[in-house]
Amino acid sequence: MVDQTQDGIGDSDYQAVGGGPAIASVVDLFYRNVLADPQLSGYFVDTDLARLKRHQVQLVSQVMGGPVTYDGLALADAHKGRGITPEDFGRVVVHLVAALEAHNVPADIVGRVVTALGATQDDIVGAH
C-alpha cells in the first residue's frame, strides 16, 4: 500500500475534505451565512472580509491537520472589546456546521472541527 503519510498531509481531515480549495469554499459559505444573520452581521461592519476569510481558512486548515499555519491575531486580541455573547458564539458555530455539512463533510470530521474551534470560546466570548 502507498504510504500517504510521507507528504505530511496524508490521512489528514484537511486532505479528506479536498484541501485548500474545499476549505476556502466552506469558509466563503460560512461568512455568507454569518453576514446574513441579523444577530451577527453588525459585528462585521468595519471588518476587512478578505483578511478575515484568509485567516479563517488558515485556522480551519490548521485544525484539520493541513500543511498551513494560522498567522492572524491571537483570538483573544481579534475579539477583544466586541461584547460577544455565548449565544452569538453558538450561532457562529451553527453557521460553521451548516457550511461544512453543505459541502458534505463527514460527521466525524465536523465533530472534530467543532471540538477544536469550540475550545476557543473562552478567548472569544467576553474578551476584553
Ligand code: HEM
Ligand atoms: C468558532 C468561533 C470563532 C472563531 C474560530 C473565530 C475566528 C476568527 C479569526 C481567525 C479571525 C481573524 C483574526 C485576524 O484577522 O487576525 C476573526 C475575526 C473576527 N471575528 Fe471571529 N471567530 C469566532 C467567533 C466569532 C464570533 C462569535 C463573533 C461575533 C459574533 C466573531 C467576530 C469576529 C470579528 C468582528 C472579527 C474581525 C475583527 C477585525 O475586524 O479585525 N467571531 N475571528
